[in-house]
Amino acid sequence: MTLLKKIAETQVWRSIFRHGYPSTPRNRALAALSNVFLHLHPVKARKSGIRLSFTWCMGGITFFLFLLETITGVLLMFYYRPTIEYAYNDIIALREHVPLGIMRELHRWGAHMMVLAVWLHMLRVFLTGSYKPPREFNWNIGVILLLLTLLLSFTGYLLPWDQLAIWAITVGSNMARAHPVIGHEGPGASLLAVGDVSLVTPASDIRFGLLAGRFVGAAALLRFYVLHCVALPLAAGLLMAIHFWRVRKDGGISGPM
Amino acid sequence: MAAFESFFNSFASPSLVIIISIGVFLLYFFRMRMMMQPRVSFAIMALTALFLVVGSQNHDFFKIITKGDNMPIVIMIFAILFFLWLAFRQATLNDMRLEQGLPPNEAESSNKKVLVWPDLVYPEFVMTVALSAAFIIWGVMVEAPIEEPASGTRAPNPAKAPWYFLGLQEMLVYFDPWLAGVVLPGMIVVGLMAIPYIDTNPKGNGYYTLKERPFAIFMFMFGFLILWVVLVIMGTFLRGPNWNFFGPFEYWDPHKVEALVNVNLSEYFWVSWLDMRLPDNPLQRELPGIVLILIYLLIVPAILARTVLKKFFHQLGFARFSILVVLLLMMASLPIKMFLRWTINLKYLVGIPEWFFNI
Incomplete structure (x- = not known):
């Protein structure tokens, strides 16, 4: 855990991912916003709309x-x-x-x-x-x-x-x-x-x-x-x-x- | 087994296959609530699977359905049965809610917004992994087909178009290439593109329903299921050498003889009815057919606007209504021509081979 934490604090990691682990609403929003691929999605979507059925x-x-x-x-x-x-x-x-x-x-x-x-x-x-x-x-x-x-x-x-x-x-x-x-x-x-x-x-x-x-x-x-x-x-x-x-x-x- | 085979072979004619398909389609459409009960729908899927399993006892049938490039069509049959159920089950449930004055099921959570990470990104990831695994397994299990090297002089019999174009190739039985291969496919594309502009019904936007837009759904599903999917299935499994029709358990005999007994409308009109010889001038010769086509394209829309489709004429206005009716008539032209072929062996309504103008 500490090793992962250390990696996540390195300059290299932080230059790529500009947010913490997506476990909080803020970081989850940032995950979608700050990634060019995930940016195809909005930050939030209708619950009914993303249902598989x-x-x-x-x-x-x-x-x-x-x-x-x-x-x-x-x-x-x-x-x-x-x-x-x-x-x-x-x-x-x-x-x-x-x-x-x-x-x-x-x-x-x-x-x-x-x-x-x-x-x-x-x-x-x-x-x-x-x-x-x-x-x-x-x-x-x-x-x-x-x-x-x-x-x-x-x-x-x-x-x-x-x-x-x-x-x-x-x-x-x-x-x-x-x-x-x-x-x-x-x-x-x-x-x-x-x-x-x-x-x-x-x-x-x-x-x-x-x-x-x-x-x-x-x-x-x-x-x-x-x-x-x-x-x-x-x-x-x-x-x-x-x-x-x-x-x-x-x-x-x-x-x- | 022999009784099973001859029972299904006895349906082996294009007319029976298409008429039975239309019958099943109408049954689905007008008894939707019953057909969409899970046990009914899944019983149909199970029966279809059973038919394939039992049929596989027949060596030729087994070879045809497990041929690499035919597997997508087998998958398509089950995918369509399943997704029709999934869609119309939700539609019938929504329709019951709407009858009680409730909003559709989707509205319950449509204002609730969730973060796409993780609620959408995770399912997408799972789907990617699952599909990758499925394709790798499929790829390892079944080799991609490769036939003999291309030879421009030895045509295989039958020579078939790619499977998704077999509906168009089936149309060639009834129409000349300029219609079946150019005009009608063009109309399909134009028609699909026109849908949002001629369907002005504001209801049913963003949820499954049948009651609120029965006309649009009937027309679309008829075109997609009967005039496309059924023809693709027929073209794949039931059309053999010389594009002759074969029962599912019939041997594809390249020497099967089919009598060509089709007659042009002009011959019916001048020779059979008026007891004259065919006029030399093609326009005069084909006048009866030309008049019929003009009536079909000009008078029928006017009659429809005043009778059956009166409601649509008022809702849509002249321009939208004209486009709608022309598209519907073009779509209906295929079953009409099929019906004329099966009943009176009609070859062409208008037959002017001099100008490649045959309808």
Whole structure:
């Protein structure tokens, strides 16, 4: 006890934690206030709002899963090269050469569960009417985060470069060629034309833009990799910051007025 | 076992699965208080589990439900049954309190504020540790699937989208890609975003209730459960090679033959009823369908505004009401098209393949 006390009195400790052990109301408030991570929370919250049966913790679980995906994803990036020569073999090597390697398992099961957690979070928010004023805008941020979650999962689906990956992405991206006006098999595709020359062709439509090619190939793999590892996580991170901030600004977890 | 298998296989058609799902949904919705009693809800969960356990005697069924990437859908089934119970149990209890003139249960402690350290931070910490442990165990027990190397020339049969998009892939049976893959998903997103702005009912903000907002909850739950979750489950477990429909215990025979007997509305109209040959001009040919679509999108909203949805028209005003009705009609278009397909084998209401414009 005295040793712990001594450590807590050192200059190093006190430079990091600016309050005593959080056993008094004052120190507990300071614990939340003076820590950048805990600062996501208010100092005090509605008792009804933080009940597990009210929130199901689904927003928190979604955030946990995002962190899990980020950590395991960064580790996977060390072993993975997004080219058709290497991608599949690198995934096999992960299994064959890394003892007790479960990063890919954690990443995959976590990704599936994150989609489910987002759905359940939205279900909870809907059923408690928590999208109603003043939280309309934050519901909208949430819908975009749902889309980003699905897109993250969809882009990640391609990366193992196995039969499941390439054909799931082929089925999914084939939808884009039926996009009205800007897909080459969509209604109105012939509207964009100069004289007899159509501007919307298999080599210039929205699907081509998505895949960087007419088929799911090397360019699509690289494109999905960059989206999956850089662009989409950054966008999701930014929107999550806004989402959490707005939860607090809009009055915390919802409750009856 | 054979009787068990053939009993469940006998429900094996999309129409029966969806109609039974809608029946169960209506039973839940209109007998909520009974269905939400813990013993009823947990009996349903136990029966579902029993079905999976007994069904697992069948080797193919066992292989499908324990396939790594299908495990999330099995988890989803139980998660949804459980959380529906958790939510609507609280809603029915709150509704009883509201009937007695009491505030909802959440109001009892909503003015009481507690310090987030430790009351929120500790549960979060426990949840983090528990989930980490659960995922590590799951990761050690089940290997992440990897199939053969990608080949652009050998398509697997069936080629399925990721599981969370299987609802959209199921829609492809009834609509062309431009609707099922672009317009309707777009409408889902727009519709979700519009919810806070078209639901002007101030009640039920911040607590579980059903009585105070039955319409909003009915529509949302119908869309989510029937038109999304059920279609995902169907797409995962009951759609096999060539996207043919298979019973849960049926062998996925890639050579199963399904007759394509679907007929366009224009053929019904010109050939069967008027006994003429199809007009050459596509617009004239598809005129009956075009008229029907215009009636559906323009006249039906006006009728709804004066009859069933009169109350909403007055509450919401013209702009909000129009958005609400268009969204509802777009949502209803899927079950309507399904129903037309099952009853009169309708292929397209409007079929202009020349312009990729098929509805």
